[in-house]
Amino acid sequence: MTHPIAVFDSGLGGLTVLRALRARLPHEDYFYFADTRFLPYGDRPETFLRERGVAIAEALVRRGAKALVIACNTATAAAAEAIRAAVDLPIVALEPGVKPAALASRSGVIGVLATTRTLASERFQRLVGNHGGGTQVIAQPCPGLAEAIEREGPDSPAVATLLDGFVAPLAVAGADVVVLGCTHYPWVAEAISRRLPAGVTLLDTGEAVARQLERLLLAGALQGGGDGRLMVATSGSPAAVIATVDRLWGEHLPVEHWEP
Template sequence: MNAKPIAVFDSGLGGLTVLQALRARLPHEDFLYFADTRFLPYGEKPEAFLRERGVRIAERLAERGCKALVVACNTATAAAAESIRAAIDLPIVALEPGVKPAIALTQSRVIGVLATTRTLQSERFRRLVDAHGQGIQVIAQPCPGLADAIEEAGTESATVAALLDAYVTPLRVAGADVVVLGCTHYPWVAEAIAARMPPGTCLLDTGEAVARQLERLLAGAGLQGQGGGQVRIATSGAPQQVAATVDRLLGQKMQVEHWEP
């Protein structure tokens, strides 16, 4: 990479769904995707650990010359976004569950939010619901193990199917007509989620909104690049395992390097 890359950070490979949206909107930018798979899943980790880990990774990405950072992980955003913004002087886009647009769309006045336990327990999520959820029933459904199973067992596995049965059913029973995909892994199983909900249910994913916001920030800071659209992938875990998962999810073979922040 000759141009300064944009860093995209997630606990695992769910953030590849965000990376796809970023590349579609910003095809001339270079990207460095970092998957902290050594500590996957984030959803059950203590908030203090996630805050410290998020800041450390962000600082190392900045030191490597990245010009902007996308925190492509709802759990990391919930625990560490404010600390990351205070620690590094870069344009930052951080994910959060799409509660506000879901509330604007619902007709039944019931929305479902599928997310990790840590995301739903966070003060950031509580503030989001308090600010926008008056008069709306928000079914906050924790999904322990789902992100892990998508990466390890695959989107078509019996393990993932059983978890989706358990986690999606309460949303259907409650009458939700909008479902927020509050973890970047979940778009990989969006069709399976939709199949468990009534026809016409709206599923919300934030990848495109993140791409638009990043484009605005880069333009405002005069940081638009003319790179070659290159992508590098690094992990704190096992590169061969991550490469196999990338191949399975994207249908694309890519080299993965090991990096420990």
Template structure:
């Protein structure tokens, strides 16, 4: 079981930001990745559909021999992680916006959240605020359009900059000095955000924390791989050639994408 792969999935290419963190922390692990690009973005979809898609992709990855699953998507975690844990016996790692580290990092007492509508509306996110926000003011901002930009490989330029300026302006006006990137697509927009935001604004995401949690769970089960890792395999439920076109921007090394019909 130790040398079995880890399965990771997201609504599209955003989860590659988490996959990069996993590969950096756990270089001996073989990795499988599914981009559910035929249904991107999850953030505007009904929770029932996201749960259905998540279960179907989980079954596919387990059929490929995955020893653990990572939901590299805040929206999918909110909608489906409890269902997946109830149905499948392997470790299942979800993710959620970095409310706790952001509230510890802020000096102004105001934290901004950039996320999808689905994440911000979820009961899981509301519970995060109740648990960790305390006296910190948390200002949320849904960001329609950003996921689609990243899916196209559009990480900078007039359209991206205009959207980022529109979404960050109310957060800056509210006094936030810490900004949570609450969608796995958004870390790919860090360079554009850094050019746009004042230097004192701190950006926070949870990709590295998810990788550490995966390592901890595998260690508990004595299931860490010794390596060497097999080449990463990637599938897309949408246009696999479109995924291959953006891979050079989002993923280091040579990789090809296979079509997935689930």
């Protein structure tokens, strides 16, 4: 694996993005890094996230990455601009899909489920200001949900209790499009849908990220050269991550320890 596409997240929610990438670009090699030593990012200061994001990106360049996907809305909000300034790579950064949600809404009310840090960021406020005009945006912070999905499992009672509290305000407000503003949330998309009225659309940005990455690779003549290999690494405990990967991914993947 000489020049993989690097994908990084605070944890394993970004596996939902990785799945979309591999579906669209199956012959590329991928290096997925879960920074679980510092999970959850949503509780970290913005200065720390910016410095950490740059350190990870620079280490991935040294590792030979040919492109970078920031598969974490919180890291995007805090660090994407600093990362783009620090490294010379094609970069795709996740952000909540406010624009497509506003365009798709019939009721004029959209909901955004995301971490507290993402919703409080200047980047998110700009996103709403630029693309949410004429639409009521219900920004619903979901503290603890990403961590519960990883540690307890998507079908756990702990996750169900959190979803009961976080989804209800969106249903009451009449949102007809709900943005999944964290990469962990697609793991519980069906459970979210069950708590919303029939006909509400859930918007996940994984496929849009894959399309954008494909465009950047083509533009830079960087597409191809791999054979579909996948490596997974963590800054935390590989044993703990292996168990979570097996549960979420649905198959066993080896995990190495790597510290940027």
